[in-house]
Amino acid sequence: MSIDRTKIKWNGWGWTAHQDGLAQNEALWTWLAAELGMPALLATPARGLESIAIAPPQLSPEAREKFTAIVGADRVRDDHYERAFHALGRSYHDLLRMRSGDLSTAPDAVLYPRSADEVLALLHAASELGVAVVPYGGGTSVVGAVTAAPGAFKAAITVDLSGMDRIIEIDTVSHIATVEAGVYGPALEKALKAKGFTLGHFPQSFEFSTVGGWIAHRGAGQSSGGYGRAEDWLVSAKLATPRGVLSVGGFPGSSAGPQLKDIALGSEGVFGVVTEATLRIVPVPAADDYRAYLFRDFQSGAAAIREAVQSGIPHTMLRLSDAAETRFYRAYGAVGKRRGARDRLADLVLSQRGFDDKACALIAGFEGDAATVAKGRAAFDATARKYKAMALGQGQGQRWKDGRFHGPYLRDPMMERGVGVDTLETAASWTKLNDLYVAVRGALDTAIREAAPREGAQGVVQCHISHAYPDGASLYFTYIFPRALEREVGQWTAIKTAASDAIAAHGGTISHHHGVGTDHLPWIAGEKGALGIDVLRAVKMALDPKGVLNPGKLIPPV
């Protein structure tokens, strides 16, 4: 396997060995308690794995034997750790369950196939045996897409693709790479870099997620402004299905009917298991430049991004924090530090230039050859000036880039202190974006107050625009709230429902890059329409007639 599962937290984010001192920073927690309107934060440690019981595996001896004959005994795993590790994804909701010791969705076995043929054989067998199959890449889903629930079946197996991580071909003429689906981000980028290329797909989960997962949930990385989303860089994919292999895409331009790439993109394992993919790659950029700007308010920052994208200013990323996020990170960074003369001077300059508590920070990233980077930066500089923004230089941009994958590590120490944190995201046309922003922010603020553990407690709700398109942009909300310990799942559900209802009512998609899984199921029929859902069901029936693949995800029950 390309990554040692025992070195990753089974009930939290990232490497077990990761150390950042956050948990011990008492000043930080005191400050955060005040932000949340709480007198103090409570210790809420997770249960140890050794103390958690998991029901015995439900796989019949016959089924276990058949699966073992396909992948070999050492690749059929049903020990305590493997089952716990694969029980759930990595959403806030998942963490609540894992930390409390609810591993009721532990798979009955975890299988590690080494080839597409083995996956195909597993699917045939599972289909015949009536065993649910949960495809699993890096397992970082935050919408419940890898929860190993058996649905209507007696048992569920997780098919972990991490043993399938071969780089099959890097075609430097056509700028495409063909790889197995289980390859992790860092391994892929290392192999591509050796040939002078990059995919440029850097989701926050980059270190712990796989190519197959990026495709199956239709992902967008932090640099998608420059390198595109999964649907932009996916050239073709092979899916193993209970009815055989399905190849989709494969031509640089084709009008030979529907291209069917959507059978892979966003399919979340319900139609088949992505076993192999061909990806469009680009030369490693010769130069890069990440820098920060301060805009007067969210609307003017959004307008600058819109103008930049619509006029084709070459960029890799334009990321605008709203006033709350800007303020929060500034305050967070200042916790426990003495304010010096430089800080006071900076405050003075800002205030003299008329920046107030509506100010919004924007990180702009430019990558490419030196001329393109210079052009992009100069053009965006001019756009920012037009909107009376202040250029803050490269320091903050570089710091963002250095810490681009660290965000999720913040969650576990919060979980230890009775603090909940979750994110949700949407996208809409520029015309609808501000109303959507106001509505979702309002819904989160209100729902958090209403579901708070005590009077006066409140949330910290932040938002940024991280992905922009000529016709619209995404909104990414982070919300931090004091947990109501005796009704944690209900609290989260109330907040999530309020925000999702607001998204649906204001023309946003229920997900810009997280996917549907189980968490977004209640809103998917509204978004796709009843007939759209019928189409998804028809496709599923054609490829997975017994319905063994990832039951309960993506497609609402009839």
Place this chain on the structure above:
Amino acid sequence: MSIDRTKIKWNGWGWTAHQDGLAQNEALWTWLAAELGMPALLATPARGLESIAIAPPQLSPEAREKFTAIVGADRVRDDHYERAFHALGRSYHDLLRMRSGDLSTAPDAVLYPRSADEVLALLHAASELGVAVVPYGGGTSVVGAVTAAPGAFKAAITVDLSGMDRIIEIDTVSHIATVEAGVYGPALEKALKAKGFTLGHFPQSFEFSTVGGWIAHRGAGQSSGGYGRAEDWLVSAKLATPRGVLSVGGFPGSSAGPQLKDIALGSEGVFGVVTEATLRIVPVPAADDYRAYLFRDFQSGAAAIREAVQSGIPHTMLRLSDAAETRFYRAYGAVGKRRGARDRLADLVLSQRGFDDKACALIAGFEGDAATVAKGRAAFDATARKYKAMALGQGQGQRWKDGRFHGPYLRDPMMERGVGVDTLETAASWTKLNDLYVAVRGALDTAIREAAPREGAQGVVQCHISHAYPDGASLYFTYIFPRALEREVGQWTAIKTAASDAIAAHGGTISHHHGVGTDHLPWIAGEKGALGIDVLRAVKMALDPKGVLNPGKLIPPV
């Protein structure tokens, strides 16, 4: 109706009033006869419409009454001209049939709905009555996609969308326009231009084709290098289906499962009728520059295009003719003209610089703001120089642009002289492109000789690369051949089959922008795979359970 059908040729291309003097240019026909290895060309006039009998309409009085109740009596047409006009598309194969008087696929009635609700009602009624429905935009399909064949049903109606041509909204903030599907190219561009925008979709059929048709056959216009293909500019679409309205797409970025835009894109009317679409639009470019280059051979020209596209040189079009096409158009342009001192000097310069009969002309187009145009042009100039190409200036580029929609008018006078002409196109990765080019060219040359009317007769086979992508490019073949008059359909089928087999054997798609229709059906299962075809059948069954929509197109019979 937005376009007067009586002013368009019912059995050929374009405006009936179009005059270009080609038919009377005897020197041209003498030259062409020699090119084809024929002693002379025969007169092969088309049968007049008045002399052609069409079987009486097969629509039952009950059906006719129901349809009339929906759209009104003046919009249910079954006169001789309307039925003849809508019997077939505009492929070479179609023209053979129309000119010979075979109108066996004339629809039993032509209906002109005025709204999506009317289309929906028509589909409900047709589904109940068991009447085939052929959706029709501009009718310029060259693959048989609008042939009004009833399939397993007793009668077929053509639903002509040209009465639905409203511009619903032009959103200049989000850069999107929502229009009805029946709007023609020129009307769309006129409405957009009034607001300072363009779609930039300019297929050769631009004047005579509709937005709905562009979407349904997944089109690519001549300027797709700058403005994208249908799948790039389509934001969302509404389809009327026998089971109701299906909306697909609609979010600038969404990972909420499969986006289902392929239910519209390339669907060729078999899943539903596109009634409305939202399109990404861009500001009208401030500047443009079209110019020509001469490359030493096809391979170096292709390499320059590849480099330009992969390095992101901004361009609207890069169009490389192969040596045969370059030579043909040069000779064609010189027919009947005296060669003067300037021509001899030009020949001398070319020969001194080492350009021989392998030389290939390239037209490059750049559009955008002045700086982008200048940058694109300078960058492509440098790339061309690297490959030892010669810059030929703007004259030839401007001439290409001025005549960009005139090509199809050449066909009718050829048809009058016993000459056949057809085009076919494909696309593949850069790695496969040259082998594909050689194979298809060889297959066409051989098949034309083998199927020729006499010993020594031959074809003129030309090719150009007209659309390029980072991972590959299209090949567009034009082949001109002397018709074997007593077995014309067999001759065409033999040539088409040989070329299509070569495409399939060398990794090309069976169509880059023409679509599937009926003509490419034999190769579609090879391209999509049996399981891919099953998926298409499942989608069709979900939306059109009775199978009334465009029978016999896109999806091979079971």
